[in-house]
Amino acid sequence: MDVTTWYLEQTSRSDLLPAGTPAIEADIVRAEIVSPEFSRFLYTAVGGDWQWTDRLRWTWREWKDLLDGDVETWVAYHRGTPAGYVELTPGQDAEVEISSFGLMSWATGRGLGGRLLESGTARAWDLADRHEGREPTRRVWLHTCSLDGPHALANYRARGFRLYDTRHGAPGDEDEGTTPGPWPGAGPRAGPEEQ
Template identity: 60%
Template sequence: MSDRTTVTTWYLEQTSPADLAPADGGEEVPGLRIVRAEVPTPEYSRFLYTAVGQDVTWTDRLGWPYARWREFLDRPGVETWVAYDRGTPAGFIELDAGGADAQREAAVEISYFGLIPAFRGRRIGGLLLSYGTARAWDLADRWPGRAATQRVWVHTCSKDGPHALANYQRRGFRLFRTETAQEPKTPTPGPWPGA
């Protein structure tokens, strides 16, 4: 039995706000609200990251110390939008326009997006992705001095949920690069790594 696995990574983009194809014609999910976390905290961001990524092998930020989370969240152009189902966090989308390359290219990366497992399969994902992508396109309106967004991009991989790639494509994202690599098999940490 090999301790390595083949992982395919897909890179997708939109190059115009007109590329966005909203979910279900904008259909509502009763009790759903999507709100920006305007006072981002490492504790809440780490909670969202581990709660959503618990079964899809999100591990790259598990080792981040508090200071690294704080530094990332404090960068101008980083936003977290949270979907709440009747007051309970259901998922999030994290936008990153804070890096030097992103600012120079007027690009916004969807760095993380997903739902807590109990909320999947209820039309929330398509609505959250539609709403979050629209917020990527109008991000400059909330960050004075930033150039208007010219590109929104994301990457997903074969370790993510089985519907991730199709959801991005249904929202109007186009594939621009595919990579395949061998990676070490990583155990799924669950919502409480190390517990």
């Protein structure tokens, strides 16, 4: 299987374009307590349908080591239920990577992805305001691939991200064959609106 990976960036806060109003309301809140269990839950619940398998082998300690840095997790909640999340990973030279981003299956197609990406990108741009001694962000970047959701690339571009590299090749660690879903054998997806 050939996988295309796109690398996108913003180099100025003014690059960020606003999203429309989503069909469902959401509160976007920072998860301020380091919780490997919660982060792994978000990773599997969002990424299980999109070949996100590279972190499934991680130990509790590996999750904690990731989160003990300046990594920030922002979670979208609809009626008290997690709907999606964005993970921000600070790097060298005042860069911030959007290292994970996505919605639960039940929350897709409701305009929430644009709103969450707008909010998460804004938080990447003002990350230094929450971390003493950190330089102001000069670049926000991310990557997506042809294994991700069909609207991911369009959403990134609609929020003002520009393509700076494209790579083609065999899948790496992220592809281990059949996607596991949020958990093996997961049934139909029903969200708060359908229950």
